Amino acid sequence: MKLSAQLAAFAARLGHDFADPALLVRAVTHASMSSVYRDDNQRLEFLGDRVLGLVIAEALLQADPRAAEGLLAPRYNALVRRETCAAVARAIDIGEVLKLGRSEMQSGGRRKEALLADAMEAVIAAVYYDAGYDAARRVIMRHWAPLVGSVAADARDAKTALQEWAQARGAPPPVYTEVARSGPDHQPVFTIRVTLADGAFAEATAGAKRQAEQAAAQALLERVGP
Numbered sequence: 001m002k003l004s005a006q007l008a009a010f011a012a013r014l015g016h017d018f019a020d021p022a023l024l025v026r027a028v029t030h031a032s033m034s035s036v037y038r039d040d041n042q043r044l045e046f047l048g049d050r051v052l053g054l055v056i057a058e059a060l061l062q063a064d065p066r067a068a069e070g071l072l073a074p075r076y077n078a079l080v081r082r083e084t085c086a087a088v089a090r091a092i093d094i095g096e097v098l099k100l101g102r103s104e105m106q107s108g109g110r111r112k113e114a115l116l117a118d119a120m121e122a123v124i125a126a127v128y129y130d131a132g133y134d135a136a137r138r139v140i141m142r143h144w145a146p147l148v149g150s151v152a153a154d155a156r157d158a159k160t161a162l163q164e165w166a167q168a169r170g171a172p173p174p175v176y177t178e179v180a181r182s183g184p185d186h187q188p189v190f191t192i193r194v195t196l197a198d199g200a201f202a203e204a205t206a207g208a209k210r211q212a213e214q215a216a217a218q219a220l221l222e223r224v225g226p
Helices: 005-014 021-027 042-063 069-080 082-091 102-106 113-131 133-150 158-168 209-224
Strands: 175-182 189-195 201-206
Touching: 005 021, 021 042, 021 113, 042 069, 042 113, 042 133, 069 082, 069 133, 082 113, 082 133, 082 209, 113 133, 158 209, 175 209, 189 209, 201 209
Parallel strands: none
Antiparallel strands: 175 189, 189 201
């Protein structure tokens, strides 16, 4: 099997020459194509998530040999979470090579954060199956090394930090409410409000609920102080 010119260009951006090109084709095939392709990328995504986790955990230990687990865990979570995987996927244009069914194509699947993140993990697993752990590690570090080097010493996400802020003061957890939704169905925009027990609140708008929640939490953290 020979890769199409588009997939060959993607493999070059990824940094891996596939001995078995069919693995890459499977990795970029979404479940919505099941009527055309027998294999989609769901099982590869499951494995790729674990391979990514191991490589990142190892990289963090090597980057900061003295860091305690309590500091390593939030850094790890920041590097393997969906948003980060999707950001790496966008940087190497996975979206343009995804094989999607018509419904996903029409709903903007090439831009969906979840699809991009899942495909990134599936591609990692494809490299692992194709050439082993060392090859997968090389690919991951090619794209994640700058992130490992720049991840904050305290990399807790804003929602976690805000919840811990409230708990430290004996208050109940913050409440997140969707206050507005706009835009077409395939590209919605959400406005989320986060409220503390004392009535303090902040709002943020983003193209995904999770992003809007994080932005609202960050805004409220900046408002209430350390």
